[in-house]
Amino acid sequence: MARLLHIFAHPGRATSRVNLSMWRAAQGIDGIDSLDLYSTYPRYAIDIEKEQQRLVDHDVLVLQFPLFWYSAPALVKEWIDLTFEHGFAYGQGGDRLRGKQMMLAVTAGGPQDAYSHQGYQHFELRTFLTPFEQTARLSQMTFLAPYVQFGALKEDPAPHARGFADLLRALRDDRLDLSRAQQAQFLTHDTLPLTEGAPT
C-alpha cells in the first residue's frame, strides 16, 4: 500500500463540473489523504512546516486542478513556491522528496486536438506542464503522465470522475503500471495502465 496524498485546488468551486465530481468521487476512498487546498488556505497563509511534513509522510502526490491560462490556479503555485524549499526539495540537503511520485490530474477546456501544433492552443498539453515535470525532476521525484480530461466544459464528467477514483485506488494499491504511466503522454479514464489483478 502506497501512502497517497491527493491535493485538490479549485478557487471557483461553484462553477466547477468535472473537478468537483472528481473531488467527490475521491471522498469515498479509504486509505488515502485528500486535501482541499482552497479550503485549508483561504487566505493563502500556507503553513510550510505542516505541508512539508505532509509530503514527507506520503509516497505519491496527486495534484488535481483545472488548467487556468495554461497553468495551475494561483494557490497551487503559492503552495509549491513555499513548500518545495531549498534544503528540503532541492539543493544542498534537499532530498526529502527523493523517490516519491508526482502525478497531475488536470482538466482542459479545449478539445484534445486543440493541443497540437496545428490546434489553436498551438502546443502539446505536456509542453504547458513542463514546469511541473521539471519541479518533480529537480526534487528527485518520478513524474507520471497526467490524468487529463479534455473538453471539460462539454463532456459528461461522470466517467472521468469514476476513472479518477479507479486511478487513486490503483496508486494506493500499487496496481498502476508505473513504467507505462511514465512513458504515456497522458492518461484518460479508458486508458489507465493497470497491472494484472481484479479491480476493486
Next chain:
Amino acid sequence: MTDFLLLAFLFLIAGVIAVPIASRLGLGSVLGYLIAGILLSPVLALLHVDVISIQHFAEFGVVMMLFLVGLELEPRLLWDMRARLLGLGGLQVGVTAALVAAAAYAFGQVWQVSVAIGLIFALSSTAIVLQTLNEKGLMKSDGGQASFSVLLFQDIAVIPMLAFLPLLALPGLAGSGAAHGGDSHGAEGDHGATLSLVDGLAGWQTALVTLAAIALVIAAGMYLTRPAFRFIAQAHLREIFIAAALTFVIGIALLMTLVGLSPALGTFLAGVVLANSEYRHELESDIDPFRGLLLGLFFMTVGAGIDFGLLGRETMLILGLTVGVMALKAGVLFALARIFKVRDEQGWLFGMGLAQAGEFGFVLISFAAASSVLPPDIAPRLTLIVTLSMMLTPLLFIAYEKLVLPRFEDAEPREADEITAPSHIIIAGHGRFGSVVNRMLLSAGHETTVLDHNAEMLERLRAFGVRAFYGDATRPDLLHAAGIEQAKVLVIAIDDRHRATEMVRYVTEHHPHVHITARAMDRNHVYELWGAGCRDIIRDTFDSAVRTGRSVYEALGTHAFEAERAARAFVDENQRTLRELAGLYDPDIPNHKNDAYRERAKELLEEQAQQIRARGRGAFHERSERGWTPPSPADVKAAADSQGS
C-alpha cells in the same frame, strides 16, 4: 494687590510686545526680553521697584530649566558625557579664572580681588545659552553638547566657589559685610541664608548631610515619585498634577538650599533620574510654561538692571572691559574646542556662545561684596559688565548664524550630524486597540512612544520595557514633548471620539508632515475624521465583525475560500456605500434628519434589495462570483460556430 497686578501687567505686556517683534526680526526671544527690560527700567525706577529681588525670584526659572534638561538626559547619556563634563568644563573654569585674575592683577587690583573677579567671569549664562540653543534647535549638535557640558560643570562649580570666596576677605573691609561662609548660593542668593541644615556642623557632618540629601533626591526620584504621581494621576485633575510637579521641583530646590547645594544641580539630578519615567513628558509639558515665564522675567530684570548712569559716566572703560573679558573667554573656549575636537562651525558655536558672563556672576558679586571681598566701588561695575556681556550674547548668536555658518555650508559635505533619533511613531491611547498596534510595531523593530492616561496600566507596560508615558495625548504640549515634530506616524487610538477628531484637526494643521492613522468608532466618526483631515481611517470593530460574519458563513458549511470571497465582497460593498454617503454627511444634522443622506441611503438599500430579488442571493454576491468563471456552454458553442464558418 494693585501694586502686584500693576507689576505683573507691566512685565507681561512688555514681554508680550517685545518678544514677538524680536522673534520676527530674527533676534531671538532672549534679546527681546532684554530689550523689554531696558524699556521697562524707567517705569520701574519711577515705581521704586526692587528689580534685584524680582531677579532672585525669577532665577528659579534656571532651576526649572535644569530640571527639564535633566529630563531629556538619560543617566547613560550623562555618563557618556563625563569626559567632557570634567575635562572641558574643568579646564574652561580653571583657565578662564586664572587668566581673568591675572589680567585684573595687571590692572592693579590686589590678588584677592583679582581671584574673585576671575571666578566671577569664569562662569557663563546657563539661562541665555540653553534658551537660545533650544530655540535654535542646536542642543543636540556637537557644539551644543559641549556647551551644555561646560554650563553644567559651572553650575556645580559655583558651590565650592561660594565656600571659597569668604577666605579672600579683605582685612580693610571686614565687618562691613555680615554674611556667613555657609550661605547658600543660587536662586536664593543673598537672602536665602535664613534656614540651614548644616549651620554649625563640623565639616564631616556637613559632608554627610550633603551626601544624604543627594541620595534622598535620587532615591525619591527612583522609588517615590512613581507611586506618588500615580496616586495623583488617578484624580484625573490636571492642575493637581501640575501642583505636584511644582511641589516636586520646589521641594528639591529647597532641600538643596538647606544643605548648601545648588538647587539647579539638585533638580537636574532629579530630572536625570526621572528621564526614564512614564511621567517624563507630562512633567516636561507641565513645568515648561513656568520655566519659560520665569526665565523671561529673569531676562527682563537683567535688562532693567542696567545702571545707565554708571554706563554713561564710564562708557569707554566699561565697554572696553566687557569686550576684553568676552574676547578672553572666547579665546580660551576656542583653544579648548580645538583640544577637545569640537570642529568647524561647532567650535565657533561653542566659543561664541559661552563668551558671556552669567547670572551666577550676579550671585557671586553680591555674595563677594557682602563677604568683604570686593570693594564697594568695584561691584557695580562688575555687575554692569556681566549684564552687558549677557546683552551681547544674542547678537553673537546672530553673528554666528549670519557670518560663521555660511562659511562652512560651502565646505565639503561632512558626515551626517549625530542626531539621536527619537521614536518616529507616537501611539495615542494604549487600550485594547492601541496596545495591539504597539505590539505589532515593536515586533517589527520600530520604536514607539506611547501616551496614555491610565497610570496603573502604564506601570505594567513599562515593566515590559515599553516606552510609555503618562498624559492626555490630545494636549498639544504633550504631543510636542513626545516629539511630534520628529514623528513620522501618529496612531490615534483614544476612546474619546470627539477628542480624537480634534487631535486630527490639530495635527493636520500644525504638523502636516505626520501621517495620521486614526481609529474610528463608527461610520459617522469616519466622516468626522475625514473632515478633520485624516486620510487613513480604520473602523475599530468593523474588521473583527467581518471576520465574525465570515466565521458564521463557514459554520453554516460555506467553503472557506468562498466565505473569504464573500467577506471581501461585503467589505467592498460596504466601503462603496460609505464613500457614497460621505459627501452627504453633515455633522450638525443627525443622519435620520438629513434628507439628502436619508434619500441616498434608501436608494442604496433598494439597489441591494433588487439584486437580492433578481438573483436570490446577497447583494454583493455578484462581486464575489466573478473570476474563474468558465464560458457557458452556449458561449462555447457560439465560439466554435464562428470558428467553423
